[in-house]
Structures are given as structure tokens and as C-alpha cells.
Amino acid sequence: MLALLQYLVLGLLVGGIYALAASGLTLVFGVMRIINIAHGAFLILGAFLAFTAWSKLGIDPMLAILLIAPISFSLGWVIYKTAIAPVRTAPMASTVLLTFGLALVVEATMGVIWGNNATSMTPSYGSESFSAGSFYVPKAQVYGGLVAVAVLAVLGLILTRTWLGRAIRAAANNPTGAELVGIRVGSVSAVVFGLGMAAACTGGAIVGVLYSFVPGTHYMWIARLLAIVVLGGLGSLNGAILGAVLFGLAETLTSAYVSTAWATAFPYLIVFAVLLLRPQGLLGVRRREDASAL
């Protein structure tokens, strides 16, 4: 019983961090209908930025988020204006290709700046735990989980309690209608892309404390994050959070009770099964254009 509790806690903490990492991906899709394949590369960029802050400036990686978030938001805004905006309304295949190319450019840039050797951050709490008997909770996961919840809460407040949030939701639900009532959907999209990149880089700073990384690690992350947002329902922030927690729990419980060999594959089987029953994902909304595409 204690072992089950241990695994559930480990799975929930991992899921929380996955949720933060996936939130930007689903947000960008929700507003722009763009599947941003570069999102995993942004995540690893966040890890490298945190590494630089930690190794060169002595700033704790979790605190470095306060620097990384505005920097990455600005970078996201610039990337949107220069690379994404011209193809925002192009067919989805074009934007997928474009963002895949962007991922390769970011990967190569990271390789040039930081090299292709595995990078790790080892703050003192990285190998410590809160423990009671044989039950333990790693400090890094707890801090990372708390930061993830805090950032997601801020993101939630922005979306639900501010004029910007209302504009984002309006642009996501009905871009033409939003334009008609005076919302500049292009500008909103730039802000959303910036927020998405900030969320990815913030998640990356936490991920970098938990796991070692190289520029090429983004392939593994984008596969996992896409599965999470599809499971939760593309475009739904709450869906991404639910999908992430389920994914984290599935990984952990599969490793614990089935086999570690299946730990990374089994969660995808759950995604397939859910999509067979509910193609729009757990909290996704089936739109008119989705139905007409069938």
C-alpha cells in the first residue's frame, strides 16, 4: 500500500511538470490552429538558459524562471512576427513543416552555443528528498511541481480574469467574430505564441533540474507532449493538465506494476484507446469544421 502511494505521488509530480510543459503547445493550437513542432526545442532551450543562469551567474534554476519567462516571451513574440505570422493562415501541413524546420534551427543553435554533450544541473536539493521511513518525495520534484502549479495558475488567471484572456479565448473560439468586435487576432496570436514559448522554457528549466539533456532531447519531448495534448483535447488547457497527469501516472504505474520496458510505450496505448472512443480527446470540443472534415 505504501509502495502504491509512493508511485502515485511520483506519478502526480511528474504529471504536474508535464502539464506545464504541454500548456503552451495546447494554447498555441487553440488560438492559431498551429501544431508547434518546435515546442520541444523551446523546452530544451529553457533548460539550457537555466543551466547558464545556474552555472555562470549562480542563480538557482527554479528562481531563474523569473528571468527566463520574460526573455522567452520576447523571443517567442519575435519568432512569431518573423516566421509564423506569414504562414499563420496557411494549411496545417505548411505550419507543421515550418515549425519542424524551426525546431531543427533551434537544435543546431543550441548545439553551437552549448555543445552536444549531456548537460546536467545539480543544485543541492537535486539529490535530496523529504522522507518518512521508506516513503520519500524528491525535493526537486516537489519544488518543480509547485512552480508548475504556480505558473499554470497565473496562466489560468490571465486567460479567465483579464481582458487579454478574453481576447485570447474569443480569438480561439471565433477568429472572424473576434476581428469584428475589434480584437486584433494577429497581435493576440503573437502574445499567445510568446506565452506558449515562455511556458515551454519555464517547464524546461524544471525539466533540466530533473533530467540531463542534450539539444536533440527535444524529439523525445515533442512526441510525449503531443500525445498529452491530443489525449486531453487539442486546444484545451484543462485538457492538457488532465492529459499530463494521466500520462505521468500511466508511465509510473506501468513501470511499477507491468514492466519498466513498457513504461515509455504503454501510455501511448492509452492515448490510442481514448482517441478511439473520443476522437476529440478527453476535454476537447468537437468543432463544426472537424465534423465536416470527416
Next chain:
Amino acid sequence: MNGRIGRRLAGILASAGLLLGGVACGSDDGGGSDPIKIGASIPLTGQFSQEGTAAKQGYEVWAATVNENGGLLGRQVELVIKDDASNQNTVVADYNALISKDKVDLLIGTYSSLLNLPASAVAEKNNMLYIEPAGGAPEIFERGMKYLFFSQQATADKQGKAFADWISTLPEADRPKTAAYPTIDDPFVSPNVEGIRSVLEGAGITTVFAETYQSDLNNFDTLVSKVREANPDLVVHGAFFDDGVGFVRSMLKANFKPRWLYQTTAPSLGEEYAKAIGPENTEGIIFAISHAPQAQTPGNAEFVKKYEEMFGGLPPEDAADAYGAAQVLQAAVEAVGDVKDQAAMADWLRQNTVPTILGDLKWDEAGRPQGEFLTGQWQDGKVEYILPKQFATTDHVVMGWQPGSV
């Protein structure tokens, strides 16, 4: 207008192509003072980037050393290196391109069994000698190849044998009674761990945990919790670098400190490993290794000095392995006297012993090396060699893993 420009451009490109083709043909018929082109595709990005980057450095140190000493057969050496991104499909495409497009004179191997398995088949199909600096999976040598040689001391299944023999004959108070074997699913690592396990089980050490995991696993907390529940005296972890580091960090978080810890590959990556898990946590970790910077082997001092000059610090094992592979290639080329007759080079290697920085290497008919690996241990923040006795750098052995003690 556009059509005219296009035709002119095509004309210019065709002329340039003919010119380059002529140059290529000129170098093709071989010899003269043209450089000898040696091709390799190495994992400079992806899963094996750490090890692949070190291997590239090893090749570069060898090429620089050879060129400074007058070249190979009096010709300068030119390396043509591609990045296979740790991908089996890419490595095959790269070696085919090295042969057909880059027209290299010689090939040399890549890093890991996973990549050398398909890459060596390309070389064999083209009747080209293939010396691999890594890739000790036993199955590689069971395909009847004539041009393949592995340039470390032993195949994977025998790399941990010296450690297994040693620990199973310790006095009872120190000898582990139980062992766990968490292992990455890989053609090099799995037989490596199986080789150790068979010796230890034969010595009466009970297996309490044995599971493999996929290479894309990055969260080791659950796996470590399971191993901890099994409560082994010894953990033999079959790993590469990332997972080796991730596993130890998860062990520390879980406050899981078995009496003994043996890992494959990761601890041999020197300072990178110490930085990743914390130097204070390395004390007593044991591993198999092919190269010792202090060894009095032919060319070793020159290699270590040149490596430091070019890249700084002590050479990692994978750089030394690559340098050793290039030494084997060099010996075969010099023995035969040209780069064309690669069948003669392979025959020569089957019949001769080659002195390298890893020691004297010799092979059986299938290209399996017939030597013995070194066993290293982290002691006081640096690597010491404890086995075999004739290559040991210290008589002292730290009796168990002691994280947090340096």
C-alpha cells in the same frame, strides 16, 4: 529571360561538375601525393552524442599526429566525418555516401553496437576494411564477416568478467549475497550485464531484480524504487551516459545506497560523469574500461599529450578507443603498403598482433578481440585502475559505494 539564366546557370554548374569530377577521378586512381581520405559517420547528436563526440576527437588526434609525423604511406590523412544523429538508418546512408559520393579510400567505425551493426554490413558489402572502436555486442561477430575487427580488448559479454570474478571471490563479509540488474535494452549493454550475471549466479550470488528499460526512459525514480524494494547488496547497472547519470541521481533521491555499485559506460566518461552526479557521490563506483591514461602502452603518452593540447584535460575512454582503432587501421595499411587491397589488410590483421594505446590487440577469424578489459574504480574524485593486477594503478580498493564521502 528566366529560361536563359537557368540554361546559363545549368551550363556553369555542368562545367563545374565536370571539373570537380575530373579532380575526383584524379584522386581516385590513387596515390600520388593526394591525401588519403578516411570516412566515418559518428553520432555527434542524439542519444550517443557524448560518446560520439569523444570518438571524433580521438580520430582527430590520430590524424593530427600521423600528419605531423609525415602521414600514412607518405600521404597526408584527411578525415571525412558525418553525423549519423545516433540513428541506424542515417548511419547506413552515411557510409554508403562515404563510399559512393565522397569516394573515401578507407572507412573507420562508428560508436556503439547499435550503429556498428548496420554500418559494418555496408563496409562488408563493399569489401572494405572496417575497424570499429566500439561495438562489442557478440551478435556483431556472428554474421560471417571478413572485413570487421573490433579494436578493444574483449567483446561485451566478457568486459565485466574481471570484476565479476573478483567480487565473487571476496571474503564472505564483503561478498554480496544478492544482486540487481537494471539494464538498458541495447545489443552492447545487455550481453555485458548478462556476462557478469552468469558469473555471479555461478558463484551463488542471488539475483533479486532483473529488468530492461527502453532508451527513451528518462525518469528513473520508479525503477529505482523497485530496485530498492528488492534490497540488493550489489547493483549492476547496464547503462550509457544519460541513463547512468539519471539512475544514480534517482538512487540518491531515494536514499538508496547498496553496498556495491557497478555501472557500464557512464563512469568511464571522467569529469563529465563526476560533474553530473556530483564528485562527492562517485566514491567506490566500479566499471570496466578499455584505456588508462597512465598506461605504458605504445604511443599512449603521445596520445594523452596531444589530446590535452587539442581539447584540454584527460582523454575520455571513447576518444582513446577511436585512436586505438585508427592505430589498427594504420598498422594494416602500412603492413600491406597501399590502401587498395583491403582483403590483404584483413588477412594481415587476422594473423598478427597490433600494439596500440589499449595494449596489444589480436583477433580470431570473426574479428573478435582476444584480450582482457581493465576494471576502474572512482577513488577520491578520480579514476584508479584496480584490475588486472599488472595494469593496476593502486593496490587500494574502496570496499563499496560511499556516496557523499569525498
